[in-house]
Amino acid sequence: xxxxxxxxxxxxxxxxxxxxxxxxxEGTSNxxxxxxxxAAGRGLQLLFYSxxxxxxxxxxxxxxxxxxxxxxxxxxxxxxxxxxDSGFYLCAWRPGLSNYGYTFGSGTRLTVx
Amino acid sequence: xxxxxxxxxxxxxxxxxxxxxxxxxxxSVPPYLFWYVQYPNQGLQLLxxxxxxxxxxxxxxxxxxxxxKSETSFHLTxxxxxxxxxxxxxxxxxxxTGRRALTFGSGTRLQVxP
Numbered sequence: 041x042x043x044x045x046x047x048x049x050x051x052x053x054x055x056x057x058x059x060x061x062x063x064x065x066e067g068t069s070n071x072x073x074x075x076x077x078x079a080a081g082r083g084l085q086l087l088f089y090s091x092x093x094x095x096x097x098x099x100x101x102x103x104x105x106x107x108x109x110x111x112x113x114x115x116x117x118x119x120x121x122x123x124x125d126s127g128f129y130l131c132a133w134r135p136g137l138s139n140y141g142y143t144f145g146s147g148t149r150l151t152v153x
Numbered sequence: 154x155x156x157x158x159x160x161x162x163x164x165x166x167x168x169x170x171x172x173x174x175x176x177x178x179x180x181s182v183p184p185y186l187f188w189y190v191q192y193p194n195q196g197l198q199l200l201x202x203x204x205x206x207x208x209x210x211x212x213x214x215x216x217x218x219x220x221x222k223s224e225t226s227f228h229l230t231x232x233x234x235x236x237x238x239x240x241x242x243x244x245x246x247x248x249x250t251g252r253r254a255l256t257f258g259s260g261t262r263l264q265v266x267p
Contacts, residue, residue: 046196074254083259084197084243099254130196141187141245142255144196 042067046131046145053152059104059118061148063131066112071133073114074142075106078128090114091136126152155180155246159258167266172216172231174261176244179225186227187245187255188218197243203227214238239265 046063053059065071075087086099088106096106103122107115114131128149132142160175178184185204189197201212208220214237218229227244244258 084257086254089254128194132197141189141199141202141247142197144189144198146196147194149194 042133042143044131044133044143044145046148048148049146050149051151053121053150055123055152056120059116059121059125059150061116061129061131061150063114063116063145064112065133068133068135069111070136071112072136073108074132075114075116076130076132078130080127084130087116121152123152126150155184155248155256157244157246157256157258159242159244159261161261162259163262163264165264165266166234168236169233172229172234172238172263174229174242174244174263176218176227176229176258177225178227178244178246180246180248182248183222185247185249186218186220187247188212188216188227188229189243189245189257190214191241191243191260193240200229200242234263234265236265236267239263 043066072091074089076084077087088098090096090108093108104118128147130147131145134140134142156179158177187202188200190200191197200216201210203210203220211217216231218227220227241260241262243260245255247255
């Protein structure tokens with residue numbers, strides 16, 4: 041069966057520090073991968089999505105970047121964190137078929153101090 | 154372009170009462186529709202989805218939703234609320250090509266009072 045792993049679960053980072061969040065999927069190949077962010081009291085904001093290795097689409101210009109170095113690995117990064125980067129980050133995947141919903145990871149709670 | 158509107162950011166019901174969470178969508182082509190539930194500090198879990206076929210869709214935990222094309226709606230219902238239903242609920246829409254990400258509504262937080 042397919043599983044998605046996201047880590048770390050919580051992270052407290054100072055302003056100006058780098059960030060690396062990792063997401064991996066097991067039990068499938070060539071998944072579509074997504075990064076979302078939830079700010080406090082707000083809905084889900086799509087940050088990046090990828091339909092294949094090295095293929096990244098950015099939905100919102102900001103302080104973050106994403107990479108997909110392997111088929112089932114999706115990394116969210118920042119060179120210098122801002123206070124506004126705080127939030128709950130969710131990774132998700134689905135097969136390359138449109139009638140499937142997402143399967144979400146358990147999320148990373150990032151607090152920038 | 155697609156969009157999703159969830160009426161009401163908060164809903165409070167009594168235990169045993171009907172739960173009705175409203176979702177309206179906008180799409181230029183027939184969409185696929187989803188409902189997700191999120192418990193505090195957790196990822197989202199798929200409740201149910203509509204793709205094709207029967208317009209009344211049954212999901213997990215006793216929830217169901219009905220796709221009404223004429224009303225562009227996909228409201229989520231449960232006949233009798235349970236305390237464990239307290240969570241945030243998100244409606245989402247997808248195009249049929251699979252090339253675009255899901256578009257989510259802003260969510261409705263459900264409280265269940267004893």
